[in-house]
Amino acid sequence: MLSPLILMVLTVHSVAAAEVAPQVLKAQSARIATVAQAMPAVVAIFDNEGKGGGSGVLIQRDGLTVTNFHVVEGMGPFMKCGLSDGKLYDAVVIGIDPTGDVALIQMQGRTDFPVAEIADSDTVQMGDWCFAMGNPFLLATDYQPTVTYGVVAGTHRYQYPAGTFLEYTDCLQVDASINPGNSGGPLFNNQGQLIGINGRISVEKRGRVNIGAGYAISINQVMHFKDHLLSGRIVDHATLGATVTTDAEGRVVIAQILEQSEAFRRGLRSGDELVEFAGRPIRSVNQFKNVLGIYPAGWKLPLTYKHEGEQKSIVVRLRTLHRRAELVGEDEEAPPEHPRPKLQLPELPFEIPGLNKKPPHAHLFEGKAGYGNFYFNKLATDRAIESMLPWGQFAAATGTWSLNLKGPRNVPMQIKLTDTTVAARIDETAYIQNLSEPYLDKPPGSGGLLIAMDHLRRMLIAPHKQFSEFYYAGSEPLDGSGPRVDVYVALHSTAISRWYFQREPIALVGWDTAIEEDTDECEIRFTELADFGGRKLPKKLTVRRAESLLGEFEIESATMSGEQP
Amino acid sequence: MRRTTVLNRQSRRFLPWVMWAWVFGVGLWGGNHPLSAADRSPVEAEVQSKVVKLYGAGGLAGLQGYGTGFIVSPDGHIATIWSHLLDADAVAVVLSNGRRLMGRVVAAEPKLDLALLKIDATGLEHFDLTRSAAGGPGTRVFAFSNMFKVAAGDEPVSMQHGIISARTKLAARRGRFASNYSGPVYVVDAITNNPGAAGGILTDRRGQLLGMLGRELRDAQSQVWVNYVVPAGEITPTLQAMMRGEYTREKVVDPLANAREIPPRTFGLILVPDIVYRTPAYIDEIVPGSVAATAKLQPDDLIVFLNGKVVGSVRTLQAELNLLQPGEDAEFVIRRGSELITVQFPVPLSLDEKQ
Numbered sequence: 001m002l003s004p005l006i007l008m009v010l011t012v013h014s015v016a017a018a019e020v021a022p023q024v025l026k027a028q029s030a031r032i033a034t035v036a037q038a039m040p041a042v043v044a045i046f047d048n049e050g051k052g053g054g055s056g057v058l059i060q061r062d063g064l065t066v067t068n069f070h071v072v073e074g075m076g077p078f079m080k081c082g083l084s085d086g087k088l089y090d091a092v093v094i095g096i097d098p099t100g101d102v103a104l105i106q107m108q109g110r111t112d113f114p115v116a117e118i119a120d121s122d123t124v125q126m127g128d129w130c131f132a133m134g135n136p137f138l139l140a141t142d143y144q145p146t147v148t149y150g151v152v153a154g155t156h157r158y159q160y161p162a163g164t165f166l167e168y169t170d171c172l173q174v175d176a177s178i179n180p181g182n183s184g185g186p187l188f189n190n191q192g193q194l195i196g197i198n199g200r201i202s203v204e205k206r207g208r209v210n211i212g213a214g215y216a217i218s219i220n221q222v223m224h225f226k227d228h229l230l231s232g233r234i235v236d237h238a239t240l241g242a243t244v245t246t247d248a249e250g251r252v253v254i255a256q257i258l259e260q261s262e263a264f265r266r267g268l269r270s271g272d273e274l275v276e277f278a279g280r281p282i283r284s285v286n287q288f289k290n291v292l293g294i295y296p297a298g299w300k301l302p303l304t305y306k307h308e309g310e311q312k313s314i315v316v317r318l319r320t321l322h323r324r325a326e327l328v329g330e331d332e333e334a335p336p337e338h339p340r341p342k343l344q345l346p347e348l349p350f351e352i353p354g355l356n357k358k359p360p361h362a363h364l365f366e367g368k369a370g371y372g373n374f375y376f377n378k379l380a381t382d383r384a385i386e387s388m389l390p391w392g393q394f395a396a397a398t399g400t401w402s403l404n405l406k407g408p409r410n411v412p413m414q415i416k417l418t419d420t421t422v423a424a425r426i427d428e429t430a431y432i433q434n435l436s437e438p439y440l441d442k443p444p445g446s447g448g449l450l451i452a453m454d455h456l457r458r459m460l461i462a463p464h465k466q467f468s469e470f471y472y473a474g475s476e477p478l479d480g481s482g483p484r485v486d487v488y489v490a491l492h493s494t495a496i497s498r499w500y501f502q503r504e505p506i507a508l509v510g511w512d513t514a515i516e517e518d519t520d521e522c523e524i525r526f527t528e529l530a531d532f533g534g535r536k537l538p539k540k541l542t543v544r545r546a547e548s549l550l551g552e553f554e555i556e557s558a559t560m561s562g563e564q565p
Numbered sequence: 566m567r568r569t570t571v572l573n574r575q576s577r578r579f580l581p582w583v584m585w586a587w588v589f590g591v592g593l594w595g596g597n598h599p600l601s602a603a604d605r606s607p608v609e610a611e612v613q614s615k616v617v618k619l620y621g622a623g624g625l626a627g628l629q630g631y632g633t634g635f636i637v638s639p640d641g642h643i644a645t646i647w648s649h650l651l652d653a654d655a656v657a658v659v660l661s662n663g664r665r666l667m668g669r670v671v672a673a674e675p676k677l678d679l680a681l682l683k684i685d686a687t688g689l690e691h692f693d694l695t696r697s698a699a700g701g702p703g704t705r706v707f708a709f710s711n712m713f714k715v716a717a718g719d720e721p722v723s724m725q726h727g728i729i730s731a732r733t734k735l736a737a738r739r740g741r742f743a744s745n746y747s748g749p750v751y752v753v754d755a756i757t758n759n760p761g762a763a764g765g766i767l768t769d770r771r772g773q774l775l776g777m778l779g780r781e782l783r784d785a786q787s788q789v790w791v792n793y794v795v796p797a798g799e800i801t802p803t804l805q806a807m808m809r810g811e812y813t814r815e816k817v818v819d820p821l822a823n824a825r826e827i828p829p830r831t832f833g834l835i836l837v838p839d840i841v842y843r844t845p846a847y848i849d850e851i852v853p854g855s856v857a858a859t860a861k862l863q864p865d866d867l868i869v870f871l872n873g874k875v876v877g878s879v880r881t882l883q884a885e886l887n888l889l890q891p892g893e894d895a896e897f898v899i900r901r902g903s904e905l906i907t908v909q910f911p912v913p914l915s916l917d918e919k920q
Binding site: 126127151152154156158175211212283284286 | 755
């Protein structure tokens with residue numbers, strides 16, 4: 001009975017196929033191939049109790065997976081991840097970025113995970129074809145992702161945050177169907193390259209489902225923050241320390257500026273017109289916010305402005321947007337006026353095997369205030385300390401350090417460092433900093449060279465013991481435009497140091513020390529080490545402050561005793 | 566302006582590729598070709614400079630204070646949907662390059678849901694109405710609008726893709742989402758029915774104008790939102806007449822003011838005086854011999870529903886009464902004490918005779 005029907009269907013089908021232009025069939029098979037190529041890196045994420053989930057995308061063979069913060073929020077440190085091969089893997093949270101709505105997790109069990117090829121999302125243009133993959137409505141019982149396609153409906157979009165969290169800056173807007181469960185999943189260009197992380201939709205009268213306006217965090221933003229997330233911290237976003245507004249002539253001007261901010265110290269004032277920020281022309285407040293939102297706090301960005309008609313260019317380090325307590329959630333503030341405009345996660349409609357069991361990777365998680373997973377920060381600080389082993393054994397050198405240096409114009413300089421005091425003599429002038437007294441800018445104008453040297457001593461002896469806090473912060477371009485370096489932060493008393501390690505091979509190349517928050521740092525860079533009695537120190541220190549060179553100081557001799565005098 | 570020019574130059578470079586792709590039907594989705602210019606739509610750049618963002622009255626009670634329009638002459642004529650947005654004395658018009666100008670309503674045609682604005686500008690890129698295209702089921706289309714006010718200043722408005730699902734006649738003339746327009750429409754599969762999208766445009770994949778995005782419209786029974794587009798051909802003659810100055814501001818009329826008023830007396834109902842903003846719709850008197858008297862309605866009965874719509878006050882009752890069509894039935898639900906009573910009357914064919 002059925003066979004004539006089937007035959008008829010087949011006939012109709014083949015007739016239809018014969019009428020399709022070969023170019024169309026070719027385009028279709030190319031499309032199918034692209035989707036197939038992109039699919040293995042798409043992750044279906046489920047919480048460990050089977051209550052809900054979302055999507056993610058693998059970006060590194062060791063299992064690094066990007067998703068949305070709002071997907072892992074409330075899941076606890078462990079989750080389950082399904083791939084299109086039908087297998088379920090354990091995963092652990094690494095770092096979270098509540099402001100940018102990004103989280104990094106690591107899938108366990110393989111070192112050869114399939115990964116997505118990462119594109120430059122700044123090259124994406126409106127009208128580009130794109131496709132989203134993920135697990136909308138958590139339909140994928142076999143972890144096979146759903147694909148939806150569309151056009152890029154807008155680029156460099158700004159979507160307001162709820163309070164100061166979940167702000168989508170410089171994001172991609174798509175008309176591909178994005179629904180609850182797609183959150184955290186990849187947006188691909190038509191080459192199957194990763195251009196964004198789907199995470200948000202406009203909603204209005206139809207409830208929380210796709211209505212033709214979905215938003216993806218640009219993958220460039222994610223990559224700016226990747227190392228910060230790898231630090232295992234709760235990562236913060238940045239502020240310039242100034243608010244901007246559009247004036248009657250449509251210019252973007254500084255409305256208010258914090259006097260403590262670096263931008264203020266570099267000369268930016270209320271009423272000045274913003275011209276360019278991070279290399280982008282600024283013609284609207286949204287464009288300014290778009291730039292701010294894609295860079296982590298601590299990065300240095302070039303800024304061009306007009307002050308009383310005169311155009312000036314400066315480089316400013318971005319300040320943190322939140323106080324630590326706000327990020328960790330210790331602040332008892334009123335909830336945001338509007339409910340968070342994120343996608344709500346759907347309930348899990350089926351059983352996931354192996355849920356509610358004790359996580360098999362419990363050793364990969366360590367909780368600590370301010371961190372998503374402190375374990376990963378320890379891995380990073382261990383790496384930095386290990387990279388300094390070739391400098392020699394400093395652990396016992398806890399006594400007086402005496403350094404003889406040759407400064408600019410061959411001026412001799414001696415520095416003595418102990419646990420309690422730092423002293424320097426330049427020519428005939430002596431400078432003394434008692435470490436139990438407030439830190440001062442000594443020698444004046446250096447930004448606190450004495451404290452910077454005290455921090456070098458602490459760093460070499462034992463950073464974890466000598467500093468009140470020593471942690472990996474992430475990465476940034478050295479001095480704003482140099483190669484990407486890993487940044488470690490060390491605190492002692494009121495002083496803060498940022499230590500810059502080049503990659504491959506890992507090596508310390510410099511540090512900035514501020515005697516207290518919101519002051520210009522003493523910036524020290526070096527390229528070579530010299531041997532002083534079996535221990536190494538930088539051969540020549542290049543010292544800068546506030547974008548001006550103070551001079552080069554060559555260490556001619558050094559003794560590092562093991563005992564206090 | 567500089568940016569627009571660059572984009573246009575780029576699109577001109579892409580255009581031959583796209584034409585080729587169009588002819589051979591590859592335009593749908595280029596797949597994995599290297600150098601496939603057809604993958605990117607050059608249409609976007611062509612169209613963006615002809616679409617404007619509008620800001621006017623609204624911003625209250627679910628009425629958006631923003632919308633979309635499109636330029637139809639080099640001298641600053643802008644077509645858009647006729648809506649509450651235009652109730653302001655002047656409407657702010659933001660061009661694709663971020664220029665902000667004040668526009669005034671030149672003319673409006675409520676039956677077409679159409680309004681024409683004018684800004685003081687010359688040499689604008691615009692849609693040539695004599696060269697608009699037509700489509701049918703299956704035609705691949707792009708929609709452009711500032712839905713959800715996503716774009717601001719010189720940011721380009723949102724773009725969507727889809728196909729025309731049907732060319733049909735709109736028959737949606739009642740309820741909160743009433744449409745004044747009842748002519749032919751394209752129904753599209755893209756979700757164009759969003760806040761601020763009305764007055765935007767639908768183009769074919771070569772960027773030629775197909776029509777104007779319609780207002781937010783929902784079927785009261787199925788709760789389905791309709792994504793409809795008024796074909797360019799339906800509004801072109803009127804727009805051209807408006808541009809020639811044959812329509813004037815004086816012709817702008819409120820559709821409700823223009824519509825027949827159906828007083829409660831039509832059914833023999835005399836309500837309590839409407840003195841406060843929300844005077845409950847209590848019956849004060851019944852006209853002897855009227856349909857209400859026949860149905861044994863009484864003074865002090867409270868009208869709570871009309872045709873399934875909640876009647877919150879004398880004013881909402883009047884608004885609902887005005888939507889009634891001659892010949893159809895009006896179903897009233899009355900509260901008397903704790904009792905709910907349903908009565909039904911036909912709406913008289915001629916409404917004038919009872920007044």
